[in-house]
Amino acid sequence: MQNTMNTENNAPNAAEERPLNFIEQIIEEDIRNGKNGGKVYTRFPPEPNGYLHIGHAKSICLNFGLAEKYHGKCNLRFDDTNPTKEETEYVESIMEDVRWLGFEWEGEPRYTSDYFDQLYEWAEMLIRKGKAYVDDQPAAVIAAQRGTPTQPGIESPYRNRTPEENLRLFREMREGKYKDGEKVLRAKIDMSSPNMHMRDPVMYRILHQPHHRTGDKWCIYPMYDFAHGQSDYIEGITHSICTLEFEVHRPLYDWFLDQIVEGDYRPRQIEFARLNLSYTVMSKRKLLELVEKKFVSGWDDPRMPTISGLRRRGYTPESIRNFADRVGVAKRDNVIDVALLEHSVREDLNKRALRYMVVLNPLKVVITNYPEGKTEMVETVNNPEDPAAGTRQMPFGREIYIERDDFMEDPPRKFFRLAPGREVRLKSAYIIKCEEVVKDEQGNITELRCTYDPTTRSGSGSQRKVKGTLHWVSVPQALDVEVRLYDRLFNDPDPAGHKDRDFKEFLNPDSLKVLHHCKAEPALAGAKVGDHYQFQRIGYFTVDPDTTPGHLVFNRTVPLRDTWAKIAGKQQGK
Numbered sequence: 001m002q003n004t005m006n007t008e009n010n011a012p013n014a015a016e017e018r019p020l021n022f023i024e025q026i027i028e029e030d031i032r033n034g035k036n037g038g039k040v041y042t043r044f045p046p047e048p049n050g051y052l053h054i055g056h057a058k059s060i061c062l063n064f065g066l067a068e069k070y071h072g073k074c075n076l077r078f079d080d081t082n083p084t085k086e087e088t089e090y091v092e093s094i095m096e097d098v099r100w101l102g103f104e105w106e107g108e109p110r111y112t113s114d115y116f117d118q119l120y121e122w123a124e125m126l127i128r129k130g131k132a133y134v135d136d137q138p139a140a141v142i143a144a145q146r147g148t149p150t151q152p153g154i155e156s157p158y159r160n161r162t163p164e165e166n167l168r169l170f171r172e173m174r175e176g177k178y179k180d181g182e183k184v185l186r187a188k189i190d191m192s193s194p195n196m197h198m199r200d201p202v203m204y205r206i207l208h209q210p211h212h213r214t215g216d217k218w219c220i221y222p223m224y225d226f227a228h229g230q231s232d233y234i235e236g237i238t239h240s241i242c243t244l245e246f247e248v249h250r251p252l253y254d255w256f257l258d259q260i261v262e263g264d265y266r267p268r269q270i271e272f273a274r275l276n277l278s279y280t281v282m283s284k285r286k287l288l289e290l291v292e293k294k295f296v297s298g299w300d301d302p303r304m305p306t307i308s309g310l311r312r313r314g315y316t317p318e319s320i321r322n323f324a325d326r327v328g329v330a331k332r333d334n335v336i337d338v339a340l341l342e343h344s345v346r347e348d349l350n351k352r353a354l355r356y357m358v359v360l361n362p363l364k365v366v367i368t369n370y371p372e373g374k375t376e377m378v379e380t381v382n383n384p385e386d387p388a389a390g391t392r393q394m395p396f397g398r399e400i401y402i403e404r405d406d407f408m409e410d411p412p413r414k415f416f417r418l419a420p421g422r423e424v425r426l427k428s429a430y431i432i433k434c435e436e437v438v439k440d441e442q443g444n445i446t447e448l449r450c451t452y453d454p455t456t457r458s459g460s461g462s463q464r465k466v467k468g469t470l471h472w473v474s475v476p477q478a479l480d481v482e483v484r485l486y487d488r489l490f491n492d493p494d495p496a497g498h499k500d501r502d503f504k505e506f507l508n509p510d511s512l513k514v515l516h517h518c519k520a521e522p523a524l525a526g527a528k529v530g531d532h533y534q535f536q537r538i539g540y541f542t543v544d545p546d547t548t549p550g551h552l553v554f555n556r557t558v559p560l561r562d563t564w565a566k567i568a569g570k571q572q573g574k
């Protein structure tokens, strides 16, 4: 049975606890008033000129989330009015990313280019009504005549052409009689409007460029403002949610709708603050530059804030959706600490990732009182957060690897790991004591010689306690794996925010460290691309697609240390 909700088919799902955000308030009020038949229909309208990033994820979660919450629909619409920058590769990646986040659009994906005929019809209609005209002036003159916010603009000398002449010229534009930039079609609104966007904005420009979908059919293309609201109208969108920079475009959005709306139905534009993240750039132009100039390996480089990059890094859809939810919907621009994103993935992986032992920087330990050639299996817990995950067996023997950092020859007082004469516990195995340090001729430590206490096997009921517990891997069975450690791509909180300095100056030179010959316990042999793991005491990792048979490559998603929880804890006085 479907629900306990009240009978209105678009009443919110019951489980919601948090207060309504301002967009939900607007929607609920519209539903109460029976606006647009009480329906909720949203859309996510990316321009296919790059890969989606975490800011888009916010918009996707918002638009698809509202449709889900109010039992409405959400379209995926490719806003492909600019033929010069758009590519099919981007269309494919966008669809993949939206689905990966866990959303499905209504019907087929839509394309603004599918509406070019209808938009053209409306343009002719505006011309006939005397509300649009062809201007022969170059772009720079038109721009100069627009005036300033405090000074009215100047009317174009072509403004008062007759509808007949405008129609003829506009059709000639369409037929390809003119070169790029020779003429434009403008709306005839008000050159002295206090809103600059209302000063006879350009509706169509000439671009002799093939389009990824319409080919050579058109050599004039509509501007965003002349396309967006009308596309909303064609699709029956009720709430057209966009970012704050479009607030000043809203009167124009409404003006164009006024010209075409018949009947009661009408879409409404609502603006919210775009997501900004610290230590990140999010403009597609900048991300494209990083890709093209090879500062990163591609759009899906695990350091990129793209959805495909985050996926490869080991982020889960749930962690991104939770993050989007936590960030909320703001009316004013703000910057979100990237530590909150990292916290969200840590929190999700803590619940689901199985724990394994992997030594990144191996140091060999020989347990001198352990029989040569003997292997025993010890039991270890797969995930202490999830009893259903069970246990597994790990081989233990005379030679093991530990982390080089877990040994110090001359340790400071608070170092509770291994040192000469000191004892530690090997997790799920025995207590060992360091008896001897072996060095090469240069004085580098090559091996430790230890003894173990056979009465201290984990699970045997031994009461002996030591301060430190180390992870380890048995030498003969160890898998040789590659591990890529990622850090933030930029070492400045606002890389794009510096006057006179290029954002690339703030690239973090240590954002990628590749470790070869790390040692993993044999149970990881079956790891599949995209699997998530916690490497004990180190962090969360995922299997990279560069993995080949016999050569496992792991990406570090995040280290274990949670800077966000620390900050949040401090703020709450913890």
Ligand code: ATP
Pocket: 044, 045, 046, 047, 048, 054, 055, 056, 058, 059, 079, 241, 242, 243, 273, 274, 275, 276, 282, 283, 284, 285
């Ligand atoms: P960019 O500035 O990176 O080029 P854009 O806004 O031009 O981004 P679009 O493809 O036009 O990119 O965006 C599709 C949708 O995603 C739009 O509705 C846009 O408002 C929204 N969006 C883009 N960036 C963000 C962001 N940082 N936060 C929230 N929503 C965003």
Ligand code: MG
Pocket: 047
């Ligand atoms: Mg845009």
